[in-house]
Amino acid sequence: MIQFIFGLVIGLGFFFWKQRQINKQLNNVLHSLSNFEQIPSLSKISQVRRSVNLLNEDYNLLLAERDLFKHILNTVPFGYLRIDADNHLIECNTQAKKILSIQRWNPKKSRFFLELVRSYELDQLIQQARKTGYKLSIKWDFFPTSNYILDDTNVNDDIESYEPIFLKAIALPVINDQVIIIIENRQVIKDLSHKRDQAYTDLSHELRTPLTSMSLLAQTLIKHNDNKNKMWAEQIYQEINRLINLVENWLKIAQLDGNPYTNLQWQKLDLQQLIISAWQSLAILAEQEQISLEYQGLENILIGADLNCLTQVFVNLFDNSIKHTDCDGLITVNVTQSKENKSQIIIDVIDNGNGFNPKDLPHIFERLYRGDKSRARTSREGSGLGLSIVKQIINAHGGSIKAQNHPTTQGAWFQISLPKNISMTEN
Template structure:
């Protein structure tokens, strides 16, 4: 049934009224329905009893007047208690929009409003944490870029002034610093694509086991230099449709992190297998016996620009804290994921990559 045009206008008018007025009108509406029902029931009861009709209009009018006044007054009074915390929430959201994240609202006793206030407080805390990491990102990027730029400037000025000889060694040094800047730019670009889910995948049928072996061999020299054992456990041939370059990027990150986590004499193992539940997946597991991760930090390691600090162990030099964020973004672009587990500090870490045998993610 279509509502007449006048009805539409009335509905729009009511929706634009203040909440306190609408609460009052709702109480009045309930009262009118109740009194109307009582009147109909009284008439039906009189007919049923055969005592004739009793005129209840004066009683109904008096009850209606008193009831409307009482309902509206009660609604306005109670709405003040309801609107007060809502006004505080509104003020808090305005402060959040202005970039002020330090205001924590008092949680009211009413459960529904308490849930809303707690959500706003969590939002403020999350935004404050994001802003803290953003500020640290700017500082770290500036630091990472300042060092090679300063070296490049010094070397170029030195060659221009005749202090340095423009020989092969000098050009090799210039190339190293330029490569460092390029890697930083590539990492930031990959981070942006990871957060937007915009990785371009060139997926082909790939032997995952062979890819893992080849990637591990690329890094074996670094393991040998640090006297850390790298063991690639023999496994079945696992073929999946994926982007081999992107997955190799993931494996390099995981194996590099495992190497950093281990002391001299440590051990890292890599296994490849297939799991059928909940759907056929290739599973690559990189496990080390290094410094481990506290349970509270397992989720944080995938957060961009987060570098977990360990007591009496400095953070690795040159790390930007975005490698695992990028790695997880690549895995999820393939329709898979990366998970971390650790028994605790000093007890090693395992990072598990799950990749569907058929590409299900979006490129």
């Protein structure tokens, strides 16, 4: 009897100890499920069962949202990719596969992005976005390739190339050094733009001959008319020549677009002398407005360039500054070597005029674009091609140009960068 009572006590003790452990575990589970509202009237097991059911419902809802998100990504008209910190492609929608010719990609098998998409430009964009932590974008001609995967370790070396596609890519750095890439196919826009430009070019070719004939006729009228009629003939002659200049400018842009490097007549030039010469061609206009030029920076700089084209660059820039600078104004040209890249020469053209309207800045170099006319100090109107020609010529020389308002003078600030492979300093 005593043994039975002793065993019963031990059994009851073990039962209550076990029950306490279970209650403790249930309390821990309920604490971890504290996001769900608890009902004290229910037993702890019922409360846990209810919370688990709610958790399961949330899980199923998340799965449904994930499937919806994947469906949306696969139907949107742009490409979507996600690259991990080791440059493996871990997510890719249908449109990205189509645009970038990604074939036989398997998200369960880890493969490097460059193994699937052979684009140096896109790879550099990913690296820069990850390094800087900022959203970056590029536009470039992508050459699709056929990169069929033969097996788990080999990539087919027989790569078939296709026609280039003009793309725009946006890189968004996210958590854990991952990068999201958004790809937009802009080939249709580029084709339409090319057709539009070709139409303008064809029209310009057709207009050049009759305009030249009209100019000669106007000259003849000037010679054979009295003073009263001569005034009208001279005005007609000026307007015809303005149209001729517009046609020639457009044809020059079209020529630089076609094959810019071979269309240039390369020779060794003194940069400072070229700039001064360009200014002297506008000396009459500058003297009328009492505007002066100041040259600063490096001297005896020899560059390999096209004399006529590069002269036109500075003539157009100076003419733009004269139009927007008040009397007794100053235009400064400062030539320096890039601090970030020793192989670059920087040319700053700065005036103290009324600067650019902020809304015009993104369109400054677009063809036929004219900014706010109320900001021009003179009544002389341009063709809307001057700054576009400047950009085309600078690009053809392997350089770049950007426009902004100078923080000190509040006037226009053009910054030209030319690579050192076409520039040399002579001691």
